[in-house]
Amino acid sequence: MALPSRKRGRMGILGVYLRKIYTLFKGEVLILPSRIVVFLFFVIVLFLPVVTQDPYLLRILILTSIFAILAASWDLLSGFTGQVNFGHALFFGVGAYTSALLNLHALIPPWGSIPLGAVAAVVAGLIVGIPCLRLRGTYLALTTLAFPIILMGIVFAIPDITGGELGVSGLSRLSNSRLHDYYITVVVMLGLCTIMWKITDSKTGIIFHAIREDELAVRASGINTTRYKLLAFSLSGLFAGISGGLYAHFMRIAGPSTLEVSMSFTVVIWAVFGGIVTIYGPVGAVFILFPLLEFLRFWPEFRMLMFAVVILLILLYMPDGLLPWVRDKIEKECPRCKIRNIATRKACRVCTALLD
């Protein structure tokens, strides 16, 4: 405690800030296991290359990050506003193809073509969202299913522009090295997911959630649900478009495989597996499932089968998703003040009510 006065003078300001950060850290992060997990996730993902730079591993993580953005964007739309989107591949494909075409023909580098691709995906979001305004539930889900298929038909109909089933190839790389690619993708992923998380915590997010629960009540409160529903489609399209653009530049080819029905279904499966109406659920799910699927490539016959069986078991025993289930096991909600506590506590840390 008692530092010699000379040292304290020089280190004083820095020490004060460090101690402040430490107290903040201890008070905000360390008290809840879920926050610790998120913190560790950030740390591991950002500092992994210090431990190993194996290109294969980095490749897997880059693809995982790209798909994590995609899955989170699905949750933002379908989880939070309840407009279940079975055609999410549309945004992915539009983002991928647009940035690919801009890059190839207009020679726009990736940091320009990807945002522009995302803008195109936003437009796609509106095109899908407007007819869906009057639809509910299953009708909406099945209609959204149709859009990527129609777009795929168009892609095949104008092969001179879109390359048909060969796709658009010969795109520029994201950066000059695998390591830079990794950091670009990972930082974008962490950034976008944090933004999505913040959106869901904001007033807009609450309205989204309310629309899912009871749209009539929201409208009765005087809120223009049409605007918010379209906003959800657009935001979801924006983020999914970015992930599509990243994918195209990383793989250096944008093909019809980005629009396939199986891509749409896979996104939905990831999100539901991880837990909808959370943003971290789909992100966690992709980080668990995608490397798992890749790891299982040594048993190619059983890979997809085990994947499907795992999904079925999760749905049976954890219908809200894996991550919320885990979270409920390690944290408890206080019955009085609704603050979350670590499960090992007997009394709430804020209001000292007894936790069962």
Next chain:
Amino acid sequence: MILDIITSGLINGSVYALLAIGFSLIFGAARIVNLAHTAFYMVASYCIYYATHKMGIHPVLAMLVAIILVTLIGLVCYRIFINPIREHEAAVLIATIALAMAMQEIMLLIFTGDFLSVPSLVSGYLKIIGVKIAYQQLLTICVALLILAGVWVLLKKTRLGLAIRSTADDREVANLMGMNESRVAMITMGVSVGLAGFAGAVVVPLTVVNPHMWMHPLIMMLAVVVLGGLGSLKGSFIGAYILGFAESLVVFLIPLGAFLKGSVALCIMILVLVIRPEGLFGVAFEEER
């Protein structure tokens, strides 16, 4: 050419109608969107292939065996995987997709990805006013009509049908009236999967059998059912023929765009939904959330 379009449309439409009727039934009665419906159809096809090729059983007998087997599998899957999570709609959707994928992978494991085929029940063709129609295709049309008639009789004239219709209208009240709602759901599931098996038996000699054969019919079937109105059998039937004719029109009028017939059908579906959000004959359930 008009005659070509009509016959072609009838054939296509009948195939879709066979698939859509089963799907509509389970949705109407139990609100379950069974995306694995066409996967059951695929399993039935493989059963028939196995029975006719590897065991040398007569095709008609093979069909019966396949239908019974597939119905049993469907009921077991329902009991284990779907019934427990019936309350979560999204979860049911995912579960049926996962089931379909599992069935696809199992078929891939057993039979590999090669293209297989099943012998026709009746071979040869018939010539009507210059148009050649294979007997197998005529059979499909007749069977589709017969099955629809059968389902209609089941629903309107039997007690079971009454139970199904009441559960479709209002689950809770039906339960209050003393009908065992979950048993009705299970029976409906059995009938639905049986219909999928039947569709497989009749349609499969016309197509190629491979582990991915369930995806395209699924999409077309969903389009048909959504167009006709979810839960309405009449809607599914009519929707099937509308989309069937739409496809034929595309092939005949735009041969260069024959591959677009799926996309055109889906566009029609979207257009109808924009105008009438519950489909042609669907009922808009206001109180359903």
Next chain:
Amino acid sequence: MKKTSFLWSILLVLLLVMAVSPAAWGAKVIKIGVIGPMNFVQGKGHWNGATMAAEEINARGGLWVGKKKMKVELVKADSNEFLSMTDATNAMELLLTRHKVDFIVGGFRTEAVLAMQDMAMDYKKIFLGCGAATDEICTRVAKDYNTYKYWFRHTPINSTNLGKTSFIHVGTVAAIMKKYLNIPKIKVAVVAAKATWTEGVVKVSPVILPKMGMEVVGVWRPSPVATDVTAELSAIQRSGAHIIFNWFSASAGITFSRQAGELKIPAMQVGINVEAQKDSFWEATQGMGNYVMTLNTYARGVEVNELTAPFMNRYIDRFGETPTYTADTYGAIIYALAPTIEEAETLDSDKIVAILENREYAVPSGRIAYMKDAQGRHLHDVKWGPGYETALGVQWQDGELKGVWPNRWKASADAPEITYKGVVPYKIAPWVIEKYKK
């Protein structure tokens, strides 16, 4: 101090051992990666052909690389390219970074091969393509030689030449029909599955076929996985076509042939029908695919040169089916790579490229020479022509796939007449004869 210097020397020794041993271990074998869709016929062909080649090389002790004899080790990589592009690129990544292969053979689906090619070129590894026919894969070599020079196409001939050969087939069949059925002008219906590789055909057929003296009565483009083509067949029947010039690479080929056979459409099917190249086609069409003719690389009984029969017989004995062209990984390893490695006396990619691109050598399907484009730039693409690679025309005749072309074929007026050993005459379907014979 003593303790630390002792520890340092241990560390140094360990490091030396580690540095030497990978070289010592790795130098013992030549690693060849075989990448393809292993769950499907094409990938199985890749692996089977490569296995036969590796076993043959290792049976004679391996290859001479300079003064050392090294054996060949194959690394299997399932690209799953039909279903997942990410799987394909991940598989290639594994081969390049984890297994550190020296050479790669295989590839099938163009979209995947383009991406996999980029990756192999990054690591400067020689990639011999055994499946994708698109021209673009090789025009990349001409446009950017320094990056793409490590790519060579081994099989098949490129799309342009496949098209050229198919037109020759149509001309041959048209001439036969004209002669035996006394048809004044042959009508052709073009049915090309909607796919990029058929775009060219759709554009040029209406131009070339009339120049060959035939009439094009319609162009249809069904989906490559169409499950019902009766609408198209009705329209074709109405158009009065004598020949159906078809282009199928997926299941639509089976559906089309089966339904055309069941409805006894009075037209002969000629062209490229990939499913018809397989032994399983007869059963898949329930016998209705009789008299279907398609382009192919191998056919039982047909010998292109003295290497064909030994290869085919050994393959059929071992695997029980006729090799598809993807099994030419055998030729890629035994005839392309092995002699070049021994001549270069090293595994260095640049040296091998320099030698290989100038070589001409025999393979079971013909003779390989590498083309240059109109500006004289290397394409590393397979040369087409009599004496080189011509492919075969095969026809299903009563349950057997027989070679029917080249049969007294002249590439041009003053070229020698070519007939491969083992081809039989083309047969016209009885119901077609019945309809047209006057």
